Amino acid sequence: MRISVIGCGYLGAVHAASMAKLGHDVVAVDVDPGKIERLAAGEAPFFEPGLPEILTEALASGRIRFTTDMAEVAGSRVHFVAVGTPQGPTGAADLKYVDAAVASLTEHLSAGDFVVGKSTVPVGTAARLAEGVSAAVPGATLVWNPEFLREGFAVQDTIAPDRLVYGVPAGPEGEAAVAALDEVYAVALAEQTPRLVVDLATAELVKVSANAFLATKISFINAMAEIAEVVGADVTALADAIGHDARIGRKFLNAGLGFGGGCLPKDIRAFQARADELGVGESLAFLADVDAINLRRRAHVVDLATTALGGDVTGKRVAVLGLAFKPNSDDVRDSPSLDIAARLHEQGAVVAAYDPEATGTAGRLHPELDYVGSAMEALTGADLVLVLTEWNEFRELDATAVAAVVASPIVIDGRNCLDRDAWRAAGFAHHGMGR
Numbered sequence: 001m002r003i004s005v006i007g008c009g010y011l012g013a014v015h016a017a018s019m020a021k022l023g024h025d026v027v028a029v030d031v032d033p034g035k036i037e038r039l040a041a042g043e044a045p046f047f048e049p050g051l052p053e054i055l056t057e058a059l060a061s062g063r064i065r066f067t068t069d070m071a072e073v074a075g076s077r078v079h080f081v082a083v084g085t086p087q088g089p090t091g092a093a094d095l096k097y098v099d100a101a102v103a104s105l106t107e108h109l110s111a112g113d114f115v116v117g118k119s120t121v122p123v124g125t126a127a128r129l130a131e132g133v134s135a136a137v138p139g140a141t142l143v144w145n146p147e148f149l150r151e152g153f154a155v156q157d158t159i160a161p162d163r164l165v166y167g168v169p170a171g172p173e174g175e176a177a178v179a180a181l182d183e184v185y186a187v188a189l190a191e192q193t194p195r196l197v198v199d200l201a202t203a204e205l206v207k208v209s210a211n212a213f214l215a216t217k218i219s220f221i222n223a224m225a226e227i228a229e230v231v232g233a234d235v236t237a238l239a240d241a242i243g244h245d246a247r248i249g250r251k252f253l254n255a256g257l258g259f260g261g262g263c264l265p266k267d268i269r270a271f272q273a274r275a276d277e278l279g280v281g282e283s284l285a286f287l288a289d290v291d292a293i294n295l296r297r298r299a300h301v302v303d304l305a306t307t308a309l310g311g312d313v314t315g316k317r318v319a320v321l322g323l324a325f326k327p328n329s330d331d332v333r334d335s336p337s338l339d340i341a342a343r344l345h346e347q348g349a350v351v352a353a354y355d356p357e358a359t360g361t362a363g364r365l366h367p368e369l370d371y372v373g374s375a376m377e378a379l380t381g382a383d384l385v386l387v388l389t390e391w392n393e394f395r396e397l398d399a400t401a402v403a404a405v406v407a408s409p410i411v412i413d414g415r416n417c418l419d420r421d422a423w424r425a426a427g428f429a430h431h432g433m434g435r
């Protein structure tokens with residue numbers, strides 16, 4: 001099938017390459033010539049396991065091309081819109097990229113084409129855009145097909161998603177859209193992937209409510225961590241115990257520094273802003289607490305670090321292991337780890353920071369930190385060790401070898417990812433989260 005993908009950021013680049021991997025003929029468009037040039041040369045603009053391989057394969061097969069020229073979408077029947085919806089100054093989503101992409105795309109549409117929104121948007125956006133598309137190009141239809149990919153598993157989540165959601169209008173137009181999307185996702189559907197056909201507003205809400213739920217789950221366990229810390233209980237054991245209840249489940253119950261990244265933080269704020277606009281702000285008032293609990297984790301770790309260093313961090317050498325918002329990613333957007341590193345530096349600590357993939361992205365946001373090339377380099381001479389992102393490399397550190405190079409054996413395990421007994425046996429004072 002001939003497909004176009006508008007926007008070559010995280011979502012778009014992965015979607016375009018994955019569609020080519022599935023055998024479709026893809027044209028991918030972005031307004032940024034630098035990004036297009038790199039992608040056309042087979043270079044992934046961010047760290048994502050599996051992406052370089054499928055990109056190279058797609059380019060070699062001739063099934064993908066990258067361009068800045070929107071006119072090249074002509075001839076594709078399905079056009080995915082995968083541009084960003086960043087947080088605006090009020091917390092609401094900024095729709096300027098979505099609006100611009102759809103407006104520019106509309107100039108090149110033909111009757112029978114489908115515009116398929118993938119970006120995360122405030123509920124009501126799709127209906128507004130659909131009206132514009134149908135008015136400009138009779139016979140063209142806009143539908144919404146939210147994306148649930150996780151960074152680090154983005155290729156897998158795109159090729160073999162756990163569910164497909166199609167938001168379509170009622171009537172023959174909607175039926176034709178479902179048939180077109182079934183053709184796009186034929187491989188996943190053959191694997192019995194659940195497919196839900198809903199209206200536009202429900203499709204938009206599915207995405208934001210899924211992220212709101214996940215954020216709430218994380219903040220719930222972090223709230224339990226706050227209580228566990230006061231009473232001397234162990235939040236990890238608590239999560240294991242409640243997680244055995246199938247209605248609760250153990251996933252997303254890891255207490256730690258809380259959530260960051262390009263989606264959960266901005267999506268819960270945009271959702272609240274939209275609910276306020278709709279006059280139902282009370283329904284989502286709890287998300288303000290979810291956000292507040294999440295942000296308190298960072299302050300808590302800075303406090304713990306200060307106490308561990310005797311009340312003043314000035315001039316103390318702090319080894320920061322992990323800067324990305326989660327492992328297997330070089331993404332530092334709204335990263336709790338980078339935020340904590342920057343706050344300690346601001347308070348006078350000498351921060352030596354290491355991340356297997358994210359020192360480059362972190363350095364662009366916080367050039368003032370001292371980035372080093374290995375964990376051992378960061379650890380040597382450290383007065384305090386902070387493990388802030390749970391990369392396997394850090395889980396597997398030999399605590400005895402670390403004890404031999406640090407100045408003072410104190411570790412704050414911000415993700416409860418270390419073998420506490422092994423670190424204690426090596427002589428470390430180990431501080432976990434909620435344990």
Ligand code: UDX
Pocket residue numbers: 147148149150151152211214218251252253254255256257258259260261262263264325326
């Ligand atoms: C998220 C959603 O999972 C995905 O479905 C959506 O499409 C985009 O947003 P992502 O941002 O890649 O994906 O990250 P995710 O794996 O969900 O983790 C988000 C954050 O929560 C990370 O900072 C992670 O460290 C944190 N987290 C996750 C916890 O603190 N505890 C947990 O138990 C799980």
